[in-house]
Amino acid sequence: MKFPQSGRAPAELLSQLQATKGQDVPWQEGKVFAYVYDAGPEAMQLLGDAFTLYMTENGLDPTSFPSCMVLEKEVIAMAMDLVNADPNGTGTFTGGGTESILLSLKTARDHARDQKPHIKQPEIVLPVTAHAAFFKACQYFDLTPVTVEVDDNFRAIPEKMDAAITDNTILMVGSAPSYAHGAIDPIEAMGQVALKHDILFHVDCCVGGMYLPFAKQLGYDIPNFDMGVPGVTQLSMDFHKWGYAAKGASCVLYNDANLRRYQIFSHSNWTGYTVINPGVTSTKSGGPVAACWAILNHLGLEGYHRLVDASQKATQKLLNALEGIPGLRAMGDPKTNLIALEATDFNIFPLADEMKERGWYIQPQFSYANSAENLHLSIGYHNVEQMDAFIADLTELTAKVRQQQQSVEATPLPEAILAMLEDATPATLGQLAGVLGIDPANPPERMEEINILLNNISADSREVLLGEFVNQLYMPA
Known part of the structure; x- marks a missing residue:
């Protein structure tokens, strides 16, 4: 596509954008x-209005746009109250859970450099169920991830986490809940491990921070998981998931405000203005924090209780229905609205394609460690009214x-293809596409064959192939 020579009318452009959106999954249904x-049309309208009101304001400079700073401080204060943070703690509003996790690990690294300078090869101890963002942070910041196996319900095992800690460990990670199976790690027991070894302890609440507190308040079986647990030093939570805020809206919180000092980037050694960034980005629109502030105040405790209760009941309806669907079951012991469906006597990937043809989108997950291949469901308020129809089609x-x-x-998969994929390189994707007769830039509607293939090769080869797939997908037309 060439750069346009002349401008086009707004109505024409908006019409084209609307047509382009027609290729996306039908989430409105x-x-x-x-x-x-x-969270519904009224909430969506509020998000759009608040975001637009602050779309141009720049959170980079709080002296020029103090309103952005005021909104951020109020959002962080509400988040800290919700997860029982120390009154002397603090936090930072970020653009998403990955940024929150990146900042937390960068903080842990720089804290160790200052307080434990003898550590030259810092390690992060985390369960194998921890989110990929932690491994991304380790890659970015030259940290060594030390992964630990989990139990049959996909929860971290405190004794094994304890045994994995060495003199190089600077941070331990737990999830509340982990994304794949909705498992809540034993945060209280892990907190004691962190205290024993005098290390930082991050609780990943990105997917649970705006859900678990309300579920617990409503009387659901939710163990202690938050910043009120002894040993927890920092926590990440997303507002743009079950807080129903506009993307991107997340935060990283610290029980000790002094710890956040290691997060901040400040640079004056150049010819321009001094750059001071609490987060990864410099320029950031005030839109996300304004929309987040608006939705938190619009819904309040009563509103979130209503949304969470409806989601929990819809999830339980599905769990009850699974007892009557031969060959299908939920994995582990999910306490919330994140469910992984496992097939007991058939290959599950074609089921995702069949459901997609009926208009349903559910997320395939490959096998790894003690987790079999499965289909992931995040069940929110927008899915509640569709649950009966979903169960009927699923059955x-x-x-x-x-x-x-x-x-x-x-x-069986051809041995030649499996051998080709054993030590995959970026060039392997082109070879595989030729053998299968597919175009990487235009994936087929049914992904069964590709998913089965990817599930039968090593995770390392999957990373290479899918990385190159996305690389080609984003090549200019």
Whole structure:
């Protein structure tokens, strides 16, 4: 596409944008179980209005745009209250959970450089269920991730976390809950491990921070998980998930305000103005924090209780229904609205394709460690009214897929392809595309064949192939 020679009318451009959106998953129908968080039309309107009001304001300079700073401080104060942070603590509003996690690990690294200078190769101890953002942070900041196995319910094992800690450990990680299975790690026991070794302890509440507190207040079986637990030093939580804020809105919180000093970047050794950044970015629109502030105040405790209670009841309805769907079950012991569906006697990936043809989007997850391949569901308020229809289609299509697989013998993957993928390089993707007859820039509608293939190779090879796939996907037309 060439740079336009002349301008076009706004109406024409908006029409084209609307048409382009038609390629996306139909989240407005409540049939998407990932990526989208919708609290209803009134909330959506408020988010749009508040975001637009602050779209141009720049949070980079609080002396020029003090209103952005005021809104951020109020949002952080509400978040700290919600997760029982120390009154002397503090936090930073960020653009997403990954940025929050990056900042937390950067803080831990620089804190160790100052307080424990003998550590030359800092390590992060984390369960194998921890979010990929922690590994991204380790790669960015030259930290060594030390992964630890989890139990059959996908929860961290405190004794094994304890055993993995060395003189080089600067931070331990727990999840509340972990994304893949909705498992809440034993944060209280892990806090005692952190205290024993005098290390920092980050609780990843990105997906749970705006859900678990309300579920606990409503009387659901939620263990202690937040910043009120002894040993917890920092916590990440997203507002743009179950806080139903506009993307991107997250935060990283610290029980000790002095710890945040290690997070801040300040640079005056150049010819321009002194750059001081609490977060990763410099320029940042005031839109996300304004929209976040607006939705928190609009819904309040009563509103979030209503949304969480409805989501919990819809989740329980699905769990009850699974008892009557042969061949399908929930993995682990989920306490909240994150569910992983596992097939007991058939290949589950075709089920995702069949459901997609009915308009449902559910997220395939590959096998790794003690977790079998599965389909992930994040069940929110926007899915509640669709749950009966979802269960009906899931029941019907599970039976269909099982019957098809039982009547037709599965064809084993060709050894030549598996050998090709054993030590994949970026060039392997082109070779694989040629063998399968697919165009990496235009994936097929049904992903069954590709998902089965990826599930049968090493995680390292998957990373290489999918990294190159995204690289090619974003190549200019």
